[in-house]
Amino acid sequence: MALSVACGAATPSFAGGEVNVYSYRQPELIQPLLDAFTKKTGIETNVLFLDKGLVERIQAEGVNSPADILLTVDIARLVEAKEGGVTQPVLNDPIIEKDIPANLRDPEGEWFGLTTRGRVVYASKERVPQQSITYEELADPKWKGKICIRDGQHSYNIALFASMIAHHGLDYTRTWLTGLKNNLARKPDGTDRSQAKSIYSGECDIALGNTYYVGLMLT
Structure with a gap:
């Protein structure tokens, strides 16, 4: 904010x-x-x-x-x-x-x-043994068919993609986005909470979401 x-x-x-x-x-x-x-x-x-x-x-x-x-x-x-x-x-x-x-x-x-939000990797506790996953690792072929994200044109994702360009450069980010796309379980869609629900249903194993949605889902 x-x-x-x-x-x-x-x-x-x-x-x-x-x-x-x-x-x-x-x-x-x-x-x-x-x-x-x-x-x-x-x-x-x-x-x-x-x-x-x-x-x-x-x-x-x-x-x-x-x-x-x-x-x-x-x-x-x-x-x-x-x-x-x-x-x-x-x-x-x-x-x-x-x-x-x-x-x-x-x-x-x-x-x-005034405030910052944490945009983190959600992962299935049952199907993903890895304890920490970086943004960069989302392009790793080992996650092929296992990732869900919301619309790539959403401001949350645009900010993430821009940060990747700022940290790694345009060429790296282009390759990274291609790898991320290849790892998607489905077409990008839905909200952050629906990404978590897709993990719960088994549609995917990994997703991106803001941390405060966890509190909303718990209540």
Whole structure:
């Protein structure tokens, strides 16, 4: 989860005792954070939630946009917001610089990360004896026909593929993706939880998923 400061509003709402948050994250999930903010500062929060199209909305609103803060849920959307010209470099704050590592802050100060998510390899305890599996190993031919993943165009996977390029280069990642594709048990589809269900049903032995889905499935 990450924050960027939206540009366009002529007068920031927080100057009048409230702040307008445009959020890709459902309001009920961030309400405890907003309540704590209001309790500490006395500033009220107004949340506009959309699961897509917030950048386009701010662009359409232009200088009349009431948005003060854009709350996103993925690095791809951060890039979209910055390249879309809806953020501004005003996050020069000593507390942010002290508490948030530089790799989780935009070099130009237009966004910073609040939380990170762990995207891990799920594996069958019965059929996969290996205790740890790296992203790189997912292309190993020994996993042929054993891997399930969600749509390759999903932002979670795009972020993973981009990280592979950043760490290993384009040629390596192209070969790695070919190996991963060859190891798929089925066409990429579904959600993170459905990948886990596919392991449980025996459709595949290995899948990718965010760690917090485990808690959701346990409850």
